[in-house]
Amino acid sequence: MTPDLLEAGTRRAESRRAALQADRLNTASGGRSASGSRVANPGEVDVTHGRILYLENVSVSFDGFKAINKLSLDIAPGELRCIIGPNGAGKTTMMDIITGKTRPDEGTAFFGSTIDLLRHKEAEIAQLGIGRKFQKPTVFEQLTVFENLELALKTNKGVASSLFFKLDSAQSDRIAHILTLIRLASSASRPAGSLSHGQKQWLEIGMLLTQDPKLLLLDEPVAGMTDDETERTAELFLSLKGQHSLVVVEHDMSFIRTISEIVTVLCDGSVLAQGTLDEVQADERVIEVYLGR
Numbered sequence: 001m002t003p004d005l006l007e008a009g010t011r012r013a014e015s016r017r018a019a020l021q022a023d024r025l026n027t028a029s030g031g032r033s034a035s036g037s038r039v040a041n042p043g044e045v046d047v048t049h050g051r052i053l054y055l056e057n058v059s060v061s062f063d064g065f066k067a068i069n070k071l072s073l074d075i076a077p078g079e080l081r082c083i084i085g086p087n088g089a090g091k092t093t094m095m096d097i098i099t100g101k102t103r104p105d106e107g108t109a110f111f112g113s114t115i116d117l118l119r120h121k122e123a124e125i126a127q128l129g130i131g132r133k134f135q136k137p138t139v140f141e142q143l144t145v146f147e148n149l150e151l152a153l154k155t156n157k158g159v160a161s162s163l164f165f166k167l168d169s170a171q172s173d174r175i176a177h178i179l180t181l182i183r184l185a186s187s188a189s190r191p192a193g194s195l196s197h198g199q200k201q202w203l204e205i206g207m208l209l210t211q212d213p214k215l216l217l218l219d220e221p222v223a224g225m226t227d228d229e230t231e232r233t234a235e236l237f238l239s240l241k242g243q244h245s246l247v248v249v250e251h252d253m254s255f256i257r258t259i260s261e262i263v264t265v266l267c268d269g270s271v272l273a274q275g276t277l278d279e280v281q282a283d284e285r286v287i288e289v290y291l292g293r
């Protein structure tokens with residue numbers, strides 16, 4: 001075991017002990033500790049308070065420049081939230097903070113009501129059930145579509161040597177289901193390198209889905225896609241909604257129109273407006289920042 005894993009294990013044991021103690025106190029007082037950072041088992045995220053993700057007053061500066069400035073955000077379980085905003089608004093940095101890539105200078109970030117994201121490292125956050133899709137697809141080009149999904153599943157299971165790993169029937173069914181979802185069932189035996197840009201993006205989303213993430217963060221998922229691929233991606237996201245919570249950052253407004261319920265507009269590192277796409281597009285402040293840059 002690596003020192004990192006040892007350290008993570010010790011910390012998990014410590015926070016479990018603290019959580020148990022907090023629970024005992026809570027039972028006595030009849031309430032829940034507001035500052036509790038109980039670590040749920042992977043797959044168990046406490047959403048009883050109606051939130052899968054909760055950011056409050058989060059700020060981060062790079063060399064004195066405030067990229068995120070007192071950002072607060074609330075995402076409900078099963079929600080598909082769209083985030084828009086001009087270049088440099090802080091959208092990607094916000095995802096960096098949620099996934100533990102960047103530590104904020106101040107603020108609060110919770111996954112469900114008990115998991116304090118700021119106490120976890122990037123790899124732990126992925127294990128806890130937050131999947132992230134970067135803009136550029138990173139599939140293994142020489143492997144087939146099926147092998148890519150198989151590998152993602154194994155990596156998730158922590159199988160160090162994949163040589164002796166055989167998929168059980170539930171795992172094979174899961175891959176078959178994902179292949180259908182991402183519309184690559186008929187391309188399962190093709191090398192990933194031969195796929196179109198859009199298909200590679202779907203494959204990468206499929207690889208994330210093998211981990212069954214509770215929350216999926218997608219940064220500009222349709223950039224570079226054809227109109228047809230963009231439409232199919234909208235259908236895919238709509239079909240994922242409900243079972244997963246999705247936070248989608250995009251500049252493509254017709255895509256946003258197809259998938260969105262609530263749209264959050266970020267500007268200068270904080271929320272400028274929030275509402276339906278029609279509402280935010282009619283907002284003078286939003287028009288100003290889009291026209292002014």
Ligand SMILES: Nc1ncnc2c1ncn2[C@@H]1O[C@H](COP(=O)(O)OP(=O)(O)OP(=O)(O)O)[C@@H](O)[C@H]1O
Nearest residue numbers: 062063066067085086087088089090091092093094
């Ligand atoms: N690691 C970093 N070091 C220094 N500055 C950074 C760093 N990461 C982001 N920034 C700056 O923070 C601001 C927000 O950047 P960010 O990438 O989050 O914007 P964005 O909303 O994702 O923009 P885009 O729509 O162009 O992708 C930018 O001014 C960027 O230059």
Ligand SMILES: [Mg+2]
Nearest residue numbers: 091092093219
């Ligand atoms: Mg960005």
